[in-house]
Amino acid sequence: MQLFILLFPFFELFTLIELGDHIGSLNTLFYVLATFFGGLTLLKQQGLSMLKQAQAAQTGQPWISSRLLLDDMAIGFAAILLMIPGLLSDISALFILIAPLRRKLASMLGQKAPEPTTFYDKKADKNFTVIEGEYEEKDRG
Template sequence: MRILPLLLFPFIELWLMIEVGDEVGALAVIFWLVAMIVIGVNLLRYLGAASMLKAAQGARTGELPGVAIAEGLFKAIGAILLIIPGFISDALALICFIPWFRRLLIKRWVAKMTVRAAGFASQQSPFGRDPFNQGFGAGNVYDHDGSAHTDADSQRGGVLIEQEKSQSRDSSSPSDANKP
């Protein structure tokens, strides 16, 4: 059902152009469409360079370029909507160029992407293993000083590590540390 409005969009645009053309004249509609195409192409050309420069300047100052890139993306979508002939697409393009509305759209888009990313991170692999957990942390970790001797532990199937104690630890005892 989501594809139905996209399929109807060109027919609605054409119907609206015919209705407006009946009221104001066909020449005015053609002039409007050509003007919007020229403005859209020039905006797309200008905004591409401007958004990349703004993102680069933000990166130099230590800001994350994500917001600048997202704003540039929405402006580019607005320019593309201006290039598409029709009055509805021009109205949607105008919405993309209004700063407070663009920020609202970006905020909602980022929130939606965050929820999707969190949902993706909590999913397990269809193969039964979590692809991001490679088994690290499954076991015990022991800290030791000195050299270690390893022997295969036949009962548990693991590796037994024996530690040689150094002289400094053998000579001192906890009761000696409390004496002055």
């Protein structure tokens, strides 16, 4: 795994050089800029979406689906991958952006999140009662 991380930038550079040989250097530059700005736009959109969901969870809707949160985080990660110049990261981002493939990948990695996750806000519950007390352990022997 460490070797893959070390060699990943070289693979990305190699794919960009090969792409430049096939479609030309100017078209490759446009491709890199388009994927960068596409990823930037997607990241901004996902950030706003996650912010709205967090606000909704804090105000009127005290629940948020962990699967929805996981999907938003995966799409944000795909946006970051799109911003990295290279074909391998772009192909990986496309796999993550396709919803059925994203769920299949999550199940393959063993990261299935439980469907409903609820958050409780005790400030919203006016009937919240605290009962305090002390206890003492007695030896049964």
